Amino acid sequence: MRPFGWSAEPVGGSVTDVEVAGLVAAARAGDQAAWDALVSRFVGLVWTVARSFGLGSADAADVSQATWLRLVERFASIREPDRIGAWLATTARREALAVLRRAGRYAVPREPEVLDRLAGAAPDAAEPVLRAEINAEVWRAFARIPGRCQRLLKLLVVEPIPSYQEIGASMDMPVGSIGATRARCLERLGGAMPSDAEPHPRRTQ
């Protein structure tokens, strides 16, 4: 499992970026395998951006399809292929907002639908009881923090982990402010938990 620590500063010119740029170039020339690799790398990000606006699965599927078709349609005008993740995130955000605008519900993203669906999920049976309790408390706290923090934290648990550029594009937020916002949202999340949430309760002896 991937370590959950968040160490990724915006990456510029890393091997991964070079690889992504190469995949974009190959896909642009019609290479299906390269395209499939791009889809594998970013399909979770695009889907999560759509879902983070509270879209149901049918609308989120439409947003995802529109985003990928848009990339194929705009191949010729992609100027920074190494930043294709941010481009996809921006496009998915715009398509999601268009769907919401169309349905006249922009002002009220339907977060509760997602929360209701997930709230019923049973913890993994094999999970240690203590861990399950902490997870349940974190989950209850998540419902109490602002929607924008919920959206950011959802993006932080996407696999593979999006870059700061991609997060910024998803949230329409300057890259420079993501670190501080992330810290503030995690602080709010921790603060929204019951004060007796003690990860390692000690026995008095």
Next chain:
Amino acid sequence: MSHPPDDATLLDALRVRLAEPVPPDVIAAAREALRWRDPDAALAILVADTMAAATPAGIRGPGSEVFTFETERVTIEVEASQLGHELHLAGQLAPAMAARVRIDQPGGGTVVPADELGRFAARGLRLAMWRLAVLVDDDVPINTEWVL
């Protein structure tokens, strides 16, 4: 005495609940998108959309909507209307010209003629994303943007 969980514990807990697998049909549709690659075509940009300013309508609700696409050579105006579970398109090329108009939708395409006045229509389409490809003799095709 208590300590709030550290960031890693918080994020790990969220991952347990929020990690949502992308539905297989969504992944399949994303992979399929490359088949619509058309590097030789000119792209007609959406420059006006009656729905952008009007009441809720569009392919998922009742009503109709007019889209205007432009390239340097041609303007394409299309009215999209929903009737039951079908999508109807009726459009006009300007300047007027005879052409073939292909309506692309995920899963397939349909070709209809545009007459000497540049008028074309296609009925009974699926309610799904669409774009038009305008084909005139040996010229490069003109593709509109995809419409959701």
